[in-house]
Amino acid sequence: MKSNQNQIKWVQRRMKPASISLGVKSTLKYxxxxxxxxxxxxxxxxxxxxxxxxxxxxxTGKPFTKDRFKGRVRIQKVVFxxxxxxxxxxxxxxxxxxxxxxxxxxxxxxxxxxxNSLKTGSQEVNIPEARMKIVVEADEKGVDFMEALTTTISxxxxxxxxxxxxxxxxxxxxxxxxxxxxxVRIFLTAHRSLIQST
Numbered sequence: 001m002k003s004n005q006n007q008i009k010w011v012q013r014r015m016k017p018a019s020i021s022l023g024v025k026s027t028l029k030y031x032x033x034x035x036x037x038x039x040x041x042x043x044x045x046x047x048x049x050x051x052x053x054x055x056x057x058x059x060t061g062k063p064f065t066k067d068r069f070k071g072r073v074r075i076q077k078v079v080f081x082x083x084x085x086x087x088x089x090x091x092x093x094x095x096x097x098x099x100x101x102x103x104x105x106x107x108x109x110x111x112x113x114x115x116n117s118l119k120t121g122s123q124e125v126n127i128p129e130a131r132m133k134i135v136v137e138a139d140e141k142g143v144d145f146m147e148a149l150t151t152t153i154s155x156x157x158x159x160x161x162x163x164x165x166x167x168x169x170x171x172x173x174x175x176x177x178x179x180x181x182x183x184v185r186i187f188l189t190a191h192r193s194l195i196q197s198t
Contacts, residue, residue, distance in 0.1 A: 050123075
């Protein structure tokens with residue numbers, strides 16, 4: 001146990017914060033989390049996106065949770081939308097197109113390693129009102145809608161028109177109801193900033 005603390009201190013003393021590689025960051029996070037679970041003082045700060053998710057959960061009246069599959073999909077899609085809109089706390093997450101639309105393994109690691117901190121915390125965060133409105137509106141339409149929307153945005157960023165992206169996304173996701181694609185078209189027409197800022 002003491003060995004882990006010494007390893008962390010050794011790495012932290014020898015690495016400049018800006019030059020820490022992703023592998024070392026992951027190792028530090030793992031070691032810090034392990035020490036936490038053994039009852040040591042908390043050394044890892046929570047991911048910056050968590051206060052944003054808590055604020056959005058308060059705004060929608062539906063707290064974010066990782067306990068169920070749909071809850072994890074919801075987290076992935078909301079953070080993708082926030083990144084598309086330029087929310088600073090979401091910009092470090094890289095996404096790849098996956099079974100249920102855009103997926104970030106780094107985000108998944110964060111919410112799996114952080115226990116229940118999605119539910120409690122006091123850090124203040126700034127989400128511009130226009131950005132908040134767009135994300136809340138999408139979230140209220142449900143996880144299937146957000147899967148259709150985020151997949152379309154992901155495909156539209158690859159030099160495709162909205163119509164081409166919707167056609168391709170619809171081919172990739174035939175299980176989603178046709179009403180979702182009509183809603184996606186309307187939503188993206190009303191909120192063009194989702195496509196233009198990516």
